[in-house]
Amino acid sequence: MFMRREEKKGYVSDFIDEANLKGNEYALVCGPPAMFKPVINQLKKNGIENEKIYLSIERRMKCGIGKCGHCIVGGEYYTCIDGPVFNYKAYKKAEKIKL
Numbered sequence: 001m002f003m004r005r006e007e008k009k010g011y012v013s014d015f016i017d018e019a020n021l022k023g024n025e026y027a028l029v030c031g032p033p034a035m036f037k038p039v040i041n042q043l044k045k046n047g048i049e050n051e052k053i054y055l056s057i058e059r060r061m062k063c064g065i066g067k068c069g070h071c072i073v074g075g076e077y078y079t080c081i082d083g084p085v086f087n088y089k090a091y092k093k094a095e096k097i098k099l
């Protein structure tokens with residue numbers, strides 16, 4: 001979904017309904033982690049399945065070379081090595097989160 005900055009103001013989650021999604025699209029989500037939950041909830045309400053949502057979680061990274069452990073997802077994956085983009089379904093399973 002692309003919008004000109006001056007056309008709309010608000011959170012991106014407020015505009016997902018206007019995108020007229022059909023449910024067969026893929027969503028790539030980046031930005032502040034606090035926005036992930038409302039965006040994912042809106043995507044799901046518009047028929048986008050977890051398998052079609054991808055999250056960029058590079059904000060977890062510190063060293064960026066697999067040494068500090070700051071970016072570990074679910075005790076198993078390193079964002080800096082295995083990511084930084086993860087499929088939401090796999091991310092949710094690894095982190096045992098409920099969104």
Ligand code: FES
Pocket residue numbers: 060061062063064065066067068069070071072078079080081
């Ligand atoms: S950023 Fe340090 S281990 Fe990934």
